[in-house]
Amino acid sequence: MSRDLAARGASIALVAAVVGFLVGLLSDGPGVREVAAFALTAGLGAAVGYFAFWRPSRAVRTVVEAAERIAEGELAQQVPDEPGPAGELTRAFNVMAGRVATLFETVAFEHARLEAVFDASSDPMVALSADTSIRFLNPAATSLFGVRMAEAIGRPLIEVARDYELEALAQRAAAEGRGQVAVVSFGPGRVPLRAAALPIREGGDWAVLLILTDLTEVQRLDQVRRDFVANVSHELRTPLASIRAMVETLADGVEPDETPAFYERILRQVDRLTTLVNELLDLSRIESGAIQLKPEPVHVGQLLAEAAGLLQARAQAGDVTVVVEGADMEVEADRSALLRIATNLLDNAVKWSPPGGRVWVEARDEGDLVAIFVRDEGPGIPEHDQPRVFERFFKSDAARASAGVGLGLAIVKHLVRAHGGTATVASKPGEGATFTVRLPKRFIGRRRLA
Known part of the structure; x- marks a missing residue:
């Protein structure tokens, strides 16, 4: 990358020298000294162009390689500062890389907190997309449905829960944009559940949160x-x-x-x-x-x-x-x-x-x-x-x-x-x-x- 950019600089200098020589040829005609001076000037121009573009080309190459590593998930990427105009590019990239790392770290913390809240809940909780496909569910939900989390993610709720009442409740919440609550008898054992389907605003592919509460103990106490x-x-x-x-x-x-x-x-x-x-x-x-x-x-x-x-x-x-x-x-x-x-x-x-x-x-x-x-x-x-x-x-x-x-x-x-x-x-x-x-x-x- 750096050699390519430097070669382009040398080419530009060489083209400029050739243009100058042609202009002189058309005006007076070349002599031996003029030809020698032209050759020397062209060579020096190419060398100066090559080395003039070497440093910024190296900075560009370093930034590109660091950006590729960030794209692959290596967030803590910094590049060495370069003097001159190239330094503005490397410093701006370092600031950007730091902000990206901080943003990803914040997202990871929020995800861990959310997952801890889900896992700590004894009530089954399921996050659904607008078409009621499962995006996330906690251990209590996997136990209730009798599936593993990896098997449930991405599948429609009706395939995992096998309950049309829950499916209809989630669909209404997604379509109407307001919470839906119902008491359903779930599974072959007819377990009484209080099902609450709550729409998630600006939740991305999380459109509905389904919360299920077992009412068996409540009914027993009653x-x-x-x-x-x-x-x-x-x-x-x-x-x-x-x-x-x-x-x-x-x-x-x-x-x-x-x-x-x-x-x-x-x-x-x-x-x-x-x-x-x-x-x-x-x-x-x-x-x-x-x-x-x-x-x-x-x-x-x-x-x-x-x-x-x-x-x-x-x-x-x-x-x-x-x-x-x-x-x-x-x-x-x-x-x-x-x-x-x-x-x-x-x-x-x-x-x-x-x-x-x-x-x-x-x-x-x-x-x-x-x-x-x-x-x-x-x-x-x-x-x-x-x-x-x-x-x-x-x-x-x-x-x-x-x-x-x-x-x-x-x-x-x-x-x-x-x-x-x-x-x-x-x-x-x-x-x-x-x-x-x-x-x-x-x-x-x-x-x-x-």
Whole structure:
């Protein structure tokens, strides 16, 4: 490049010398000295032209090579300053190269930040072009659609999501230029999703951002709320209706010898209401952190034997045998809370055991943990009900006619969590149920529940 430009300079000088010689020839005619002078002048002119163009040609060549490297992605390109007029070119190029590098660095930072925001979101997010082709999607979206990112980029949304409602929602947002929101049932499992398609103004080939929110947990909590209202209403209505009926009967007049029986039945219903209110208050205090835990060394075997003794009368009334097994060991826990955990589990097991059945309660050493197992021979718990047995007021269809308000296992769950432990259930219909509580031997919970 530099030699080519210098050669052009020499050619220009040589042409100028030839023109001068021709002018002289036409005017006077050449002599020997004139020819020699012409040859010398032409040679000097060519040499001067060559070297005069050498430096700027070298600067041009350096700039061109640096520009080619920038085009290939090597952004940090600078060229050495040249003296004279060529220096203006190299300095201007260096300023331009610096600005290009800064611009690309800024774009890279913005892209990294945007990608971090997308990846951190637990909600599936998909960036679409105006024709609803996928331009970008986060890991949550790849998991929902069951594809890899490389397979999804560039493909139409309908091919990846296979959902016409999502496709139509994105098309409307792109065509109308305003946000679209709908609740759709997605996939074979009919997962409820809140789909929001938002147009992206001046986003280049990103025309629409599709955000999907899983409503499964929201619907589950709504079901819990409905069950709570239904169960509380039932538990309050039944004893109140019984009390009202018996009071009205007494007001109408009964035989004197029947009066004590009515009073006894009213008292039982009042006790039932009192139990409900007390358990509600206890659960509320546990959840709000109003109960103070006082951890101390507790002999687990002795505590389980004590809990079995408290349930002995009820077990005998139902012809159920409670068997305490396992070696004794110590755990650092609040003794009253641990006793309540054991009695609630045993009470639940005895209630569901058939006449002549057995309930086993066992403590095992699991290294840093103490495991307490309570197993019964009852009808078992359906698989679809097992995730909900520790919810407040939850009662399965089979349990709705039984005594109890559905708070005992909820209290167990919260007290166990407060000790830093876990509570689980395993059951097969017709084969009983096993409730397992695991507590750390060293207290790691909260002394004040929160």
